[in-house]
Amino acid sequence: MISAQRSVKITGTGSYAPRKSLSNDDLAKFVDTSDEWIFARTGIKERRIADEEETASAMGTSAARVALAEADLAPESVDVIVVATMTPDMLFPSTACLIQNDLGIAGAVCLDVEAACSGFLYAMEVATGLLQTGRYRNALVVGTEKLSSILDWEDRSTCVLFGDGAGAAVLSSDSSDGATVIDFKLGADGSKSDVLSMPGGGSSIPATQDSLAARQHFLKMRGREVFKLAVKVMGQVALDILEQNDIRPDQLSCVVPHQANMRIIDSISSRLGIPIERFFLNLDKYGNTSAASIPIALDEAARSGRLKSGDTVLLVAFGAGLTWGASLVKW
């Protein structure tokens, strides 16, 4: 549990969705799929697709500006920027440095965290830990993804699932206002790294004519295996964090899950015994936006009035790695 001496608050949230929307029917015009198949298997109706200017850093900066305005914090007061992404603008420098530059500030600690769809919760825990040292006061945590840039648009088993977007939160250790971060529980199992990955583009398979011809610079997934693992580990990490904090599932006012697939979320709802109405859902509009999924959903939940002062909120995610994570927040 987070020490009460230096409590960390979420003082603002923000999000950004690219303008262009791609519906299931639009997809069916160029891959062999249908709205019926996609909606029945996933709950997704449409997703946003970034244009050339909407890079991961540009979308992250837009979400960050909204969160900073909500927190009433000047960009110069940000001491730490942690960005969760698996689609950075480039391998280096970090997307956090690019966002820092876009915000027109200098000096803050900047780093990227790569934990795929669990990335935002990983980034939140890293930022919280840094704030708790007492050396920093305000952190900007961003989840941003341009997944359209790594999707194989000829592979119907993956390209229908994902979308682009960004979300952000301002975390502060010197504010009396805001939602209190209660706890985190993160984990990973690298032995399952091959179920969901992008093999090319790193140092083991750099870009060559052969790697391009073998389509190794696209996201690859063994969907059924990922599905089973997601149900298992997301349910478990949710139960673990509740037990760790002596909170019963029925005491949760809202669950903000990683928005990957409605059937995964339904099975977690059954496992926790929490009615689906208490889950905040927006995957019909955005699909799976990986590290951006939780902060976009959190921002929309907050703005729509779903989160009320005093509510206990569970954030829970799962992603490539495998990675998983949960966080409890007192709104």
Ligand code: COA
């Ligand atoms: N449109 C139409 N048919 C499709 C299709 C699509 N977009 N994608 C796959 N199919 C077909 C397959 O080719 C297969 O056909 P076949 O029976 O003739 O071989 C059939 O549908 C069933 O495929 P399968 O992969 O077994 O489907 P599924 O029920 O497992 O559903 C997923 C596929 C991807 C929706 C599901 O496995 C899933 O959601 N997995 C988790 C993915 C995820 O959330 N990843 C991110 C984690 S962070």
